[in-house]
Each structure stands twice: as structure tokens, then as C-alpha cells.
Amino acid sequence: ETRYMKNFLKDFDVLYMSGGNTYWFLKKVQEADCADVIRDFVDSGKIYISTSAGTILAGPDVYPTRNLEKLSKVPELKDFKGLGLVNFIIMPHWGDQDFEERYKRTIDAYYNDYPILLLSNQMYVMVEEDKFEIIKV
Numbered sequence: 001e002t003r004y005m006k007n008f009l010k011d012f013d014v015l016y017m018s019g020g021n022t023y024w025f026l027k028k029v030q031e032a033d034c035a036d037v038i039r040d041f042v043d044s045g046k047i048y049i050s051t052s053a054g055t056i057l058a059g060p061d062v063y064p065t066r067n068l069e070k071l072s073k074v075p076e077l078k079d080f081k082g083l084g085l086v087n088f089i090i091m092p093h094w095g096d097q098d099f100e101e102r103y104k105r106t107i108d109a110y111y112n113d114y115p116i117l118l119l120s121n122q123m124y125v126m127v128e129e130d131k132f133e134i135i136k137v
Helices: 002-008 020-034 035-043 053-057 095-110
Strands: 014-017 047-050 087-089 115-117 123-128 131-136
Touching: 002 035, 014 035, 014 053, 020 035, 020 053, 035 047, 047 053, 053 087
Parallel strands: 014 047, 087 115
Antiparallel strands: 123 131
């Protein structure tokens, strides 16, 4: 599957990863063994665009977002390593009432391995080289 995905992506300049359950999404990346293919895609100068779960997956670790959705739906994960495209954890939907209590539990928990960026639905983070900028639309 890795070879297939690498061959498939060679004709594209942009990869869009959508939302959903982060842990289900991570499981599919693990099953396809395609994390390196995605990293190589981005490292070659191509663009990764994502929303919600796809944004969380871009970070080095998805475990800090465990209060946002049901981890129990995907008990067979190998680990919680994200794609590592950025060196911070992105938490989307900041300010959305549906996520408020879950965010509080996550933020209150002690977790300092990586910086956490809280992004509202009207914000995105643009990363170029070693710099990033949070943009409000």
C-alpha cells in the first residue's frame, strides 16, 4: 500500500486530509503504513492542507487530544504518533461549545512535551520552513 500511495501522490501538489475521528484516521494511516510517504510528500515542498482530525494528525502526537473523541472506538492503535509535520499539537474547534468541557479536561491535564496551539474554526496555521503563522479569517 505504501508503494501504491507514493505512486498515486506523485502527480499531485496538494494533499488534503479532512476531519472525523482522529484515532480512526490514525489507525488508517498505520494500516496503510503511509506516514513516511506523507512526510516525504511535504518534505519535497508539496502542500498538506487539513481540517479538524487531519490537523491534529499533523502534529507529533495525537494523545493529548484524547478528551476530544472516543479512543475506545479504535483500541488497536499501534501508538499515538502523529505525522510529525509540525512540532506542536494543534487543537481545532477552540471556542466551540461542543468541545468546551473536553478542552478544559485536556488543558488542565499536565502535558508539556509539545506546545499546544488552540485554533478556532476561523483560524488556521500556515507553516513554511521553520516558521508558522496563525491566521484568522
